[in-house]
Amino acid sequence: MDLNYSPEEQAFKLEVREFLRTNYPKDIQEKVAKGVALKKSDYVTWQKILYKKGWVAPSWPEQYGGTGWSPVQKYIFEEECAAANCLRLVSFGLVMIGPVLLAFGTEEQKQKYLPDILKSDVWWAQGYSEPNAGSDLASLQTRAENKGDHYLLNGTKTWTTHGHYADMIFVLARTSQEDRKQKGISFLLVDMKDPGVSVEPIITVDGMHVVNQVFFDEIKVPIENIVGKEGEGWTIAKYLLQHERTNIAQVPRSKKQIERLKALAEKEQCNGKPLLKDTNFRRKIAEVEVELMALEMTNLRVLSKLSAGEPPGSASSLLKVKGTEVQQAITALLMEAVAYYGFPYDKNVMLDGWEEDPIGPEEAIFLAPHYFDWRKTSIYGGSNEIQKNIMAKAVLGV
Amino acid sequence: MNLEFSEEMNMLQDMLNKFLHNEYSFEQRQKLSRQGIGYSEENWQQFAEMGLLGVPFDEQYGGFGFGQTGLIVVMEAIGKGLIVEPYLASVVLAGQLIQQVGSEDQKHALLEPLIGGELKLAFAYAERQSRYNLADVVCKAEKKGNQFCITGSKSVVFNAETADKIIVSVRTSGESISQAGISLFIVDKGSKGLSTRDYETVDGLRASEVHFDDVMVDESSLIGELGNAYEAIQTVIDSASAAICAEGVGVITQLREKTVEYLKTRKQFGQPLSRFQVLQHRCVDMFMHEEQMRSLAYLAAIKVTGDDASELTKSVSSAKVYLADARTIVAEQAAQLHGGIGVTDELDVSHYVKRLTMLNTLFGDRDFHLQRLCSL
Numbered sequence: 001m002d003l004n005y006s007p008e009e010q011a012f013k014l015e016v017r018e019f020l021r022t023n024y025p026k027d028i029q030e031k032v033a034k035g036v037a038l039k040k041s042d043y044v045t046w047q048k049i050l051y052k053k054g055w056v057a058p059s060w061p062e063q064y065g066g067t068g069w070s071p072v073q074k075y076i077f078e079e080e081c082a083a084a085n086c087l088r089l090v091s092f093g094l095v096m097i098g099p100v101l102l103a104f105g106t107e108e109q110k111q112k113y114l115p116d117i118l119k120s121d122v123w124w125a126q127g128y129s130e131p132n133a134g135s136d137l138a139s140l141q142t143r144a145e146n147k148g149d150h151y152l153l154n155g156t157k158t159w160t161t162h163g164h165y166a167d168m169i170f171v172l173a174r175t176s177q178e179d180r181k182q183k184g185i186s187f188l189l190v191d192m193k194d195p196g197v198s199v200e201p202i203i204t205v206d207g208m209h210v211v212n213q214v215f216f217d218e219i220k221v222p223i224e225n226i227v228g229k230e231g232e233g234w235t236i237a238k239y240l241l242q243h244e245r246t247n248i249a250q251v252p253r254s255k256k257q258i259e260r261l262k263a264l265a266e267k268e269q270c271n272g273k274p275l276l277k278d279t280n281f282r283r284k285i286a287e288v289e290v291e292l293m294a295l296e297m298t299n300l301r302v303l304s305k306l307s308a309g310e311p312p313g314s315a316s317s318l319l320k321v322k323g324t325e326v327q328q329a330i331t332a333l334l335m336e337a338v339a340y341y342g343f344p345y346d347k348n349v350m351l352d353g354w355e356e357d358p359i360g361p362e363e364a365i366f367l368a369p370h371y372f373d374w375r376k377t378s379i380y381g382g383s384n385e386i387q388k389n390i391m392a393k394a395v396l397g398v
Numbered sequence: 399m400n401l402e403f404s405e406e407m408n409m410l411q412d413m414l415n416k417f418l419h420n421e422y423s424f425e426q427r428q429k430l431s432r433q434g435i436g437y438s439e440e441n442w443q444q445f446a447e448m449g450l451l452g453v454p455f456d457e458q459y460g461g462f463g464f465g466q467t468g469l470i471v472v473m474e475a476i477g478k479g480l481i482v483e484p485y486l487a488s489v490v491l492a493g494q495l496i497q498q499v500g501s502e503d504q505k506h507a508l509l510e511p512l513i514g515g516e517l518k519l520a521f522a523y524a525e526r527q528s529r530y531n532l533a534d535v536v537c538k539a540e541k542k543g544n545q546f547c548i549t550g551s552k553s554v555v556f557n558a559e560t561a562d563k564i565i566v567s568v569r570t571s572g573e574s575i576s577q578a579g580i581s582l583f584i585v586d587k588g589s590k591g592l593s594t595r596d597y598e599t600v601d602g603l604r605a606s607e608v609h610f611d612d613v614m615v616d617e618s619s620l621i622g623e624l625g626n627a628y629e630a631i632q633t634v635i636d637s638a639s640a641a642i643c644a645e646g647v648g649v650i651t652q653l654r655e656k657t658v659e660y661l662k663t664r665k666q667f668g669q670p671l672s673r674f675q676v677l678q679h680r681c682v683d684m685f686m687h688e689e690q691m692r693s694l695a696y697l698a699a700i701k702v703t704g705d706d707a708s709e710l711t712k713s714v715s716s717a718k719v720y721l722a723d724a725r726t727i728v729a730e731q732a733a734q735l736h737g738g739i740g741v742t743d744e745l746d747v748s749h750y751v752k753r754l755t756m757l758n759t760l761f762g763d764r765d766f767h768l769q770r771l772c773s774l
Contacts, residue, residue, distance in 0.1 A: 134737050136666035159738050203743040205733075205752070269527040271534065272575050280765040332725075335759075339529045340554040342759055345600040359597060359607060360526065360553065368600040372752060375733045376741050383737065385676065 003300075005076070012073055016080040023049055024084055032085040033260075035366035036353040037208060040123075040165050047089055047120035056118050057094050064102060064110065065118045071306040075247075075299075082252035090162060092124040093117035096240055097170050100187070104228040104236055113168075113189075125166035125192070127157040127214065128237070135386050137172075138181045138234060144173035144188055144221065146230070151175070151188060153196075153219040159380065163199050163212035166192050171216075172233050185233035189225040190216070204376070206369035207347050241316070241382060248316055248381075249323030251296045257330045258289060264337050267361065275337060284336075288329045295322050314394040317387040324377040324384060331371040338364040345369065401696070406464070407471050413448060414475035422479045424746040428602075430482055435560050436604040437482040446515025451489055455497055459509040466637060466699040470644035477648020480749055482603055484518060484557035486645075490638045491556075492519030492565050495582065499622030499630040508563075508584070519584075520561035522552035522608050523631060530762035532567070532631050533577045537610065539568040544617055546570075548583065548610040558606035559596040562587055566610070570625050577628040582621040589613050601752040636714045639761045640698035643717040647692045649754045650724055653732040654684040656747055660736055671735075680731050687720075687727045694720050708774055715767035721757055722764035729754040 005013060028042050050056040058074045060066030069077065081088075098117050101109050116122035133140040142155025153173060163169070171188045178184040190197070196219040201209045228236055262285065265276035275281050302315045335342045341360030349365050359365065378384040392398050403411065421441075430438050445451055453468040455461025462468060469490060476485060489512070496508050496519075511517035528534035537550025548568055558564055565584050572579025585592060591613040594606040622630050658681050661672035671677055694717035701713040729751040733740040740747050758764065 129738070132665075134666060139666070139668075205741045205743060205748040207743060211738075268529075270529050271531055272527075275529075278765075280769060284765075328730075336763055336765075339759060339763070340524050343554050343599040343601075343603075343605055343756065344597045346597060359595065368752075368756070372600075372741070372748070372755070375730065375751075376738070378734060379737050379741065383734075 005072070009072055009076060013076050013080065016077055017084075019053065019055075020080055020084040020086065023053070024086055025049075028087055029085050031353065032087050034353060034363050035370055037351045038087055040162075042087060043090055044120045046087055050089070051119050056089070057098065059095065060098060060102060060114075064114055071303045075252075075303055078247050079252040079255075082250075082256045085256065088253075090123070092126050092162070092166075092170075093120070093122070096126060097124050097168075097189075100170070100227060100236055100240060103239060104187075104232070106224075108224070109189075109227065122167045123162065123165050125160050125163045125169040125214070127160065127169045127171035127190070129159045130156060131158050131213075135383055137237070138185070140172055140174065140185065142171065142173045142216065144171075144175050144186060146175060146223075147220075149223050150220040151186075151223065151226070153188065153190065153216045153221050156213060156215045158211075158213045159202070160199075160212045160214045161210055163192075163214050164201065164209070168192060169197075169214065170227070172237055175230050175233075178231075182234040184231055185237075186230050187227040187233040187236045188221050189227065190219065190221055194219050204373060206350070206373040207345070208350060208369075208373070249295055249299050249319035250327060251292065251299050251323070254292055254323070254326050254330060255296075257327070257334070258285065258292065261285060261330060261334055261337065264334065264361065264363070268337055268339075281333075281337070284333060288326060288333065291322065291329070292326050295319070295326060298322070314390055317382075317390045317394075320381065321378075321384045321387045327377055328371075328374055331367070331374040335367045335371040338367055341365075342368040403467075403471070407467060410453075410464070410468065410471050411475070414450075414472065417444075417448070418475060418479040422481065424480070424749075427480050427482060428749075431598075431602040436598065436602075437484065437560075441483050442518075443515050445483060445485070446513070450485070451493075451515060452513035454489065454494060455509055455513060459497070459505050460513045461509070466640060466702045469637070469641045470695060470699045473641045473644040474648040474651075477645035477650075477753070478652055480602070480649075480746075480753060484520070484560065484604075486638065486641065487520045487557035488512065488518045488561070490641050491521040491634060492561075494637055495521060495565055495630060495634045496584075496621065498634060499582070499627070504584075504621060517563070518557070518561050520555050520558040520564045521634075522555040522558065522564050522566040523635070524553045524555075526551065526553055528553070530766045531575065532635060533580065533628055534575045535567050535569045535580050536574050537566065537568050539570050539581060539583060539615075541570075542614070545614045546583065546617070546619070548585065548613040548615060550610055552608040552610075554599075554605045555594075555608045556599075556603065556605045558587075558594050558608050559604050564592075564608060565621060566608070567627060567631055572625070579625045580627045580631070581624050582627045582630070583615050583619045584621055585610075585613060585615055585619065589615070599756070601756045602749060635761055636710060637702050639714050639718050640695065640702050642757050642760055643691065643695035643698055643714075643721050646721045646724060646754060646757050647688065647695050649750050649757070650684070650688045650691055650728050653728050653747065653750050653754065654681065654688050656750075657681060657684065657732045657735050664737075677735060680735060684728050684731060687724055691717075691720050691724060711770060712774060715762075715770045718762060718767040719764055719771070722767070725755050725758050 057065050058067045058069050062068040130140050144151040144153045169190050169192055171190050172185055173188055174184055175186040176184040196217040198215045200213045202211045266274050268275040270278045338361055341364035344359045344365050452461035453464045453472055457463045493512050539546040539548045563584050563586055568581055570581040591611040593609045596606045599605050662670050664671045698713040698717040701710045733751050736747050739745050
């Protein structure tokens with residue numbers, strides 16, 4: 001066992017750091033550091049810079065624009081990005097539909113869609129959850145009838161992140177009624193510009209508009225827009241849940257957030273001393289750091305296995321549950337650090353940052369909304385209860 | 399021993415429940431919270447007519463003399479309905495300060511119109527550096543002839559925007575963080591040199607940063623003794639802490655009921671979510687916390703009126719620690735068990751979650767009150 005990066009990995013780390021230092025736009029960096037809402041143009045700008053460098057899709061095969069990095073290199077890249085307060089690229093194209101097309105798509109589909117995903121010229125959204133199909137995703141009711149040259153699509157999807165920005169959406173739809181609800185589901189690619197698509201905003205607890213409900217009314221989806229075979233949708237959805245999730249724990253981001261928490265607690269006062277010197281507060285930070293340390297090592301062990309060519313198994317479930325618990329604990333401590341200054345709220349500041357003098361500590365206004373918003377992480381992507389069911393079944397065999 | 403409410407308290411509770419049911423839907427609350435002054439002046443006048451504004455005050459000033467027990471009944475309803483009117487700021491904090499240490503003249507001049515709904519007050523006690531320490535007062539008042547000159551800033555003053563007068567804690571002598579040398583003045587909102595920066599709070603209320611730039615006040619504006627206000631401030635904050643624990647009981651009850659109801663109606667995997675044991679147990683945890691919280695809120699209310707200072711501190715801080723724990727056991731679980739819909743702005747659940755969470759911050763968080771218990 002050796003925790004140290006090899007000389008090559010160390011050199012790579014420095015190369016990434018230097019690239020980020022000279023190429024990552026300062027205005028975006030500042031927004032991420034403070035917690036200001038990001039705009040579509042911020043995502044596009046940064047993705048195009050990474051695209052030019054050839055670093056936009058670490059998980060793709062090299063021939064399609066991937067980097068050819070080892071799992072450890074990918075982790076180093078994530079670490080450096082988090083340390084530099086990089087925005088996280090939108091995952092629906094690069095981490096979700098891209099790998100699905102690579103694994104299940106036709107050569108035509110790959111040629112048609114992959115280049116625009118890399119360049120961020122086409123934005124994708126995810127059409128999985130429905131109002132009555134959340135944790136029980138397989139009970140989804142959106143229908144797609146095979147009409148020969150097209151599928152006739154009707155139904156609704158919800159919690160669609162960036163649905164109001166998206167050009168395309170990948171949709172799980174029922175193409176036939178079978179004996180098991182997991183059967184008869186297909187994976188379709190749908191043009192969001194179709195007049196039959198409508199998007200209703202959903203405002204979340206922090207007052208922001210990120211997610212939506214999407215409605216499909218009599219949409220003709222060309223027959224060639226199916227990925228894989230008819231009825232293979234569930235297999236594809238499951239593939240996505242098990243692959244490409246090595247960064248699901250978000251350890252590098254949490255480490256950065258702990259740093260931010262300490263810096264904030266150093267500035268805030270408690271009985272005339274820095275809050276960071278307060279034993280009670282310091283102890284709570286230490287408790288989160290213990291959990292985070294364990295999580296980082298667990299994450300590295302998973303990476304090490306992946307590097308050796310072993311499958312990830314249900315490790316992603318463990319990483320998701322523990323990762324979100326750590327993230328949520330940090331958001332709570334950040335909020336607690338500013339005491340009464342967790343109260344002020346201003347939607348315009350959330351969107352654009354302060355234009356006048358801040359009320360209290362500059363970043364305070366973002367912290368309570370962020371804590372509330374981050375509750376979503378134990379709900380989405382397969383709720384933590386579902387992840388525990390998976391581990392109970394797959395790992396413990398109960 | 400009798401731990402039941404009196405007939406009068408039961409009537410008060412019935413009246414409040416009727417008001418919430420008939421006139422304070424969640425939709426109306428949201429509308430009020432998001433426009434104009436953030437609450438309804440008509441409701442405030444109705445509170446005056448219902449006698450709510452006189453609940454804790456002595457009968458000789460026009461109050462009902464229901465004391466802290468009356469406050470828990472009102473505050474539990476405020477929690478249940480997520481009421482946005484400035485009851486805590488005007489009645490519980492500022493009004494009770496006047497009742498406690500004001501002169502006879504001040505009590506008549508201020509409490510009577512307050513109870514009648516013609517006068518609204520706010521209490522400015524927190525500062526940028528103070529965190530929850532009520533003695534960490536830097537904002538100062540210096541004697542100049544027959545007057546005092548107030549200079550400095552106060553933080554997160556609830557409902558200062560619509561208050562007619564603001565009671566402010568200032569340092570008149572002594573070192574910062576010293577309990578000695580703190581005084582209270584009541585200042586007209588329109589005073590020269592007084593300015594506010596008003597804002598919404600994350601839980602749908604209103605607060606302000608209040609700045610005093612050489613604000614001159616007469617000696618008659620002093621409330622209580624010069625330099626000796628700390629104890630009165632601590633007492634009123636303890637009373638208010640016990641009161642928001644009762645508010646918390648109202649919020650927790652709503653979250654528990656709403657979550658159980660949701661689990662009974664929401665079907666996944668072919669059955670209601672309420673059939674899953676892991677979710678049942680979390681609801682039971684919420685229920686147990688609700689009952690224990692109610693017990694501590696009532697105990698604190700009893701001790702606040704008693705004369706044993708250390709018993710008072712012990713019960714209030716214990717209740718406040720329990721209120722803080724409601725964040726993880728009730729608020730976070732209510733959001734989690736509702737799934738995505740629990741973190742939307744549209745559903746009332748997220749607003750109860752926000753209020754319950756911010757009640758942890760108000761008047762000192764878990765660490766602060768545990769520390770206070772440890773130093774007894």
